Amino acid sequence: MRFIAVALIAAAALTGAASATETSKSVEIDFRASDLTNVERLDSLRARIRSAALDVCDVYAARSLAERRMARECMIEAQRQGESQLNIAVARANGVIEVAAEVR
Numbered sequence: 001m002r003f004i005a006v007a008l009i010a011a012a013a014l015t016g017a018a019s020a021t022e023t024s025k026s027v028e029i030d031f032r033a034s035d036l037t038n039v040e041r042l043d044s045l046r047a048r049i050r051s052a053a054l055d056v057c058d059v060y061a062a063r064s065l066a067e068r069r070m071a072r073e074c075m076i077e078a079q080r081q082g083e084s085q086l087n088i089a090v091a092r093a094n095g096v097i098e099v100a101a102e103v104r
Helices: 010-015 033-037 039-056 065-093 096-103
Strands: 002-007 025-030
Touching: 025 039, 033 039, 033 065, 039 065
Parallel strands: none
Antiparallel strands: 002 025
16 A cells, blocks of 8 residues: 655745746655554654655755745645545545445
8 A cells, every 4th residue: 555745836836936847746655554553653654754745845955935935835735645645544444434435
């Protein structure tokens, strides 16, 4: 199993700093189904999501204030997306999504 932490360049586009040639980057984070039912492993997955977001958004390479702001916005969005995918995977592992689908 795996989910992807994606860094969108939307933050840069909003500021007008992105060029038409920029693309989004992604990092795949592999995990086992058993990782979704263990609190310590979930914490480890969350830390890996944060680390991937830092890496994908080049947070430590940002120098100017504008670059730092864009990198920070990128990191927040990438981490939000990764956490969202993790939450969906946890819900599936716990049977929450299937139950919700049956109720509708």
